[in-house]
Amino acid sequence: xxxxxxxxxxxxxxxxxxxxxxxxxxxxxxxxxxxxxxxxxxxxxxxxxxxxxxxxxxxxxxxxxxxxxxxxxxxxxxxxxxxxxxxxxxxxxxxxxxxxxxxxxxxxxxxxxxxxxxxxxxxxxxxxxxxxxxxxxxxxxxxxxxxxxxxxxxxxxxxxxxxxxxxxxxxxxxxxxxxxxxxxxxxxxxxxxxxxxxxxxxxxxxxxxxxxxxxxxxxxxxxxxxxxxxxxxxxxxxxxxxxxxxxxxxxxxxxxxxxxxxxxxxxxxxxxxxxxxxxxxxxxxxxxxxxxxxxxxxxxxxxxxxxxxxxxxxxxxxxxxxxxxxxxxxxxxxxxxxxxxxxxxxx
Amino acid sequence: xxxxxxxxxxxxxxxxxxxxxxxxxxxxxxxxxxxxxxxxxxxxxxxxxxxxxxxxxxxxxxxxxxxxxxxxxxxxxxxxxxxxxxxxxxxxxxxxxxxxxxxxxxxxxxxxxxxxxxxxxxxxxxxxxxxxxxxxxxxxxxxxxxxxxxxxxxxxxxxxxxxxxxxxxxxxxxxxxxxxxxxxxxxxxxxxxxxxxxxxxxxxxxxxxxxxxxxxxxxxxxxxxxxxxxxxxxxxxxxxxxxxxxxxxxxxxxxxxxxxxxxxxxxxxxxxxxxxxxxxxxxxxxxxxxxxxxxxxxxxxxxxxxxxxxxxxxxxxxxxxxxxxxxxxxxxxxxxxxxxxxxxxxx
DNA sequence: TTGAAAGCGCTAACAA
DNA sequence: TTGTTAGCGCTTTCAA
Numbered sequence: 140x141x142x143x144x145x146x147x148x149x150x151x152x153x154x155x156x157x158x159x160x161x162x163x164x165x166x167x168x169x170x171x172x173x174x175x176x177x178x179x180x181x182x183x184x185x186x187x188x189x190x191x192x193x194x195x196x197x198x199x200x201x202x203x204x205x206x207x208x209x210x211x212x213x214x215x216x217x218x219x220x221x222x223x224x225x226x227x228x229x230x231x232x233x234x235x236x237x238x239x240x241x242x243x244x245x246x247x248x249x250x251x252x253x254x255x256x257x258x259x260x261x262x263x264x265x266x267x268x269x270x271x272x273x274x275x276x277x278x279x280x281x282x283x284x285x286x287x288x289x290x291x292x293x294x295x296x297x298x299x300x301x302x303x304x305x306x307x308x309x310x311x312x313x314x315x316x317x318x319x320x321x322x323x324x325x326x327x328x329x330x331x332x333x334x335x336x337x338x339x340x341x342x343x344x345x346x347x348x349x350x351x352x353x354x355x356x357x358x359x360x361x362x363x364x365x366x367x368x369x370x371x372x373x374x375x376x377x378x379x380x381x382x383x384x385x386x387x388x389x390x391x392x393x394x395x396x397x398x399x400x401x402x403x404x405x406x407x408x409x410x411x412x413x414x415x416x417x418x419x420x421x422x423x424x425x426x427x428x429x430x431x432x433x434x435x436x437x438x439x440x441x442x443x444x445x446x447x448x449x450x451x452x453x454x455x456x457x458x459x460x461x462x463x464x465x466x467x468x469x470x471x472x473x474x475x476x477x478x479x480x481x482x483x484x485x486x
Numbered sequence: 487x488x489x490x491x492x493x494x495x496x497x498x499x500x501x502x503x504x505x506x507x508x509x510x511x512x513x514x515x516x517x518x519x520x521x522x523x524x525x526x527x528x529x530x531x532x533x534x535x536x537x538x539x540x541x542x543x544x545x546x547x548x549x550x551x552x553x554x555x556x557x558x559x560x561x562x563x564x565x566x567x568x569x570x571x572x573x574x575x576x577x578x579x580x581x582x583x584x585x586x587x588x589x590x591x592x593x594x595x596x597x598x599x600x601x602x603x604x605x606x607x608x609x610x611x612x613x614x615x616x617x618x619x620x621x622x623x624x625x626x627x628x629x630x631x632x633x634x635x636x637x638x639x640x641x642x643x644x645x646x647x648x649x650x651x652x653x654x655x656x657x658x659x660x661x662x663x664x665x666x667x668x669x670x671x672x673x674x675x676x677x678x679x680x681x682x683x684x685x686x687x688x689x690x691x692x693x694x695x696x697x698x699x700x701x702x703x704x705x706x707x708x709x710x711x712x713x714x715x716x717x718x719x720x721x722x723x724x725x726x727x728x729x730x731x732x733x734x735x736x737x738x739x740x741x742x743x744x745x746x747x748x749x750x751x752x753x754x755x756x757x758x759x760x761x762x763x764x765x766x767x768x769x770x771x772x773x774x775x776x777x778x779x780x781x782x783x784x785x786x787x788x789x790x791x792x793x794x795x796x797x798x799x800x801x802x803x804x805x806x807x808x809x810x811x812x813x814x815x816x817x818x819x820x821x822x823x824x825x826x827x828x829x830x831x832x833x
Numbered sequence: 834t835t836g837a838a839a840g841c842g843c844t845a846a847c848a849a
Numbered sequence: 850t851t852g853t854t855a856g857c858g859c860t861t862t863c864a865a
Contacts, residue, residue: 150636150637150638150639151637153637198608198611198612199612200553200612200614201612201613201614202549202552202553202558202613202614203553205549206547206549206550206553211549211613212613213592213613221574221578222570222574222774223569223570223574227568227569227570227574230593230595231568231595234593234594234595238602238605238606238609239605241609243592243594243606243609243610243613244592244593244594245560245590245591245592245593246577246581246591246592246593247581247590247591248577248578248581255585258585258586259585259590261545262585262588262590263590264545265545265546265547265548265588266548266549266558266559266560266590267547267548267549289497290497290498290500291497292497369778370778371778397774397778400778404751427569427744431716431717431718431744431747
């Protein structure tokens with residue numbers, strides 16, 4: 140027996156097309172056509188129906204529409220990037236590109252758990268998402284689920300794609316070029332590279348671009364120093380590079396912003412000035428880190444929001460039946476210049 | 487005229503209940519009952535239907551079910567926290583609590599834009615979400631949309647609620663108590679508080695708890711130093727606290743981890759040892775920051791994942807028709823002990 | 834024990 | 850110009 144002291148809120152029943160039709164004194168079909176700009180009828184009737192719909196606050200039931208149209212105006216975003224470092228900017232771009240088309244996004248974090256991943260995929264499929272975008276925290280690892288042969292189109296963005304799938308990634312080599320060329324342009328001559336673990340594909344892509352640019356500019360190439368993605372490694376690397384060496388670097392290109400932060404701190408601690416003695420560039424443009432270093436860090440931005448926008452729009456065209464060429468498309472990075480590289484050095 | 491060189495992938499038509507029924511040689515109604523454990527029939531029939539469903543890979547169309555049940559097993563998460571610092575752990579908790587109940591989450595970032603917010607809310611409502619959870623980046627600001635009198639239940643989590651709504655927030659005062667009491671327990675005597683801008687409600691809640699605990703322990707209370715939420719402010723505060731002062735603090739409780747990071751760095755730069763000379767505690771337990779300080783930072787965790795879980799479950803019970811008492815429920819924080827406070831000091 | 838029929842809210846042929 | 854009818858995929862009386 141329910142107690143009466145706690146009022147159970149009662150939610151108003153939504154207004155249906157039937158209600159509108161009745162109120163306007165027409166059939167449901169006519170009402171539907173009036174509201175969808177279909178069919179032929181007097182402007183007067185159409186307007187009257189519209190007006191009653193408006194006054195009743197009618198909003199069509201998407202579920203009913205979707206059932207009929209076989210299209211739910213819903214997409215799923217699958218990720219294993221718990222902290223959202225990469226998936227949130229991406230999400231933001233996707234959402235951005237799709238809101239005004241009426242498409243909403245299911246966000247599902249699958250961690251590294253295939254069972255969890257399967258649950259999410261099943262739930263999404265059952266809800267008849269129009270398509271799925273897969274993303275993750277690194278470009279060279281698969282999500283823990285098989286997304287091939289689904290009943291809906293799939294796009295990979297910033298994660299390892301299946302063969303023959305449509306995929307978008309950032310152009311890591313291009314991003315590295317931006318950084319190293321920036322150093323060259325500023326007149327730096329001894330440019331070194333401190334990066335993450337060799338197990339990451341991006342580490343090699345960036346390192347190769349680093350070598351290429353230096354060679355193109357006739358500058359000496361030092362083997363990149365590989366370590367972890369941490370500040371601590373940035374510190375250690377500085378020790379390796381500067382302890383009792385005669386030809387010290389005047390520029391450090393770092394594999395991510397955390398390493399760069401460690402490098403900047405370590406340089407300051409040994410009395411070296413950034414940017415005057417040594418210039419530093421990071422990667423990822425993680426604002427919270429890049430803006431807190433002293434001085435603020437120049438960094439390569441992977442432009443993940445644009446990547447997301449691109450992925451979203453492409454998914455939509457796939458949903459619309461347009462074929463997209465399979466393969467991996469690389470999107471350009473941006474160099475965000477702050478104060479860690481200084482102005483051009485003279486002669 | 488479509489060109490043939492680019493094969494347009496064709497997606498298989500989903501298996502419907504009708505297909506299952508036909509294959510099993512029964513009516514759709516029977517098939518439905520068999521799969522839903524409803525009605526009465528021979529175990530043999532039921533099993534046969536189940537088996538054919540399984541073999542055909544049948545999955546019920548959620549849209550159709552939702553239309554009928556008037557329940558979509560979908561909720562919306564509204565946020566203005568672009569970077570997801572707070573909304574992602576929350577999301578994670580919500581999702582966690584709801585996946586195995588088959589509920590999926592629409593994530594919508596509304597920034598500070600009322601128009602965008604309205605679009606998202608409308609889209610969610612049209613898609614017949616069962617309920618909405620509102621969250622944000624601070625506890626004392628409203629989202630830029632009015633969520634009262636919606637057709638679905640709304641829960642506020644970590645954002646300013648409407649009056650009479652159901653809301654969950656972290657217990658900031660309690661969290662501050664944890665920190666300051668920890669210092670007391672370790673024998674620190676001159677504990678100061680460096681926090682964010684006075685415009686934030688949490689700043690006052692935490693400051694008051696700070697004062698209370700010190701008073702309870704008979705320790706001297708210094709007025710909290712208020713500034714910005716940045717590392718730079720942490721540096722400045724240290725200058726203010728330590729420059730030419732005679733009775734220097736032996737413990738600093740910081741309003742967030744970034745301030746704490748600034749404090750730790752500034753202390754080290756002036757030759758003070760953390761934790762031996764000065765203990766430091768942060769707030770937020772943002773791992774990326776807290777684990778990178780030297781030494782790693784002890785910090786108050788708002789336990790947002792638990793908050794999300796709670797919010798998700800409560801929303802679900804609201805959806806189920808159970809009344810929940812309106813009001814703001816505060817959930818306890820956790821102290822995550824790392825190495826910035828040291829061990830108990832002797833007498 | 835099973836099935837026929839109605840209906841969730843909407844759209845789209847087709848008739849009138 | 851408008852309305853009738855059928856049907857999207859499913860669940861649920863109710864009758865057989």
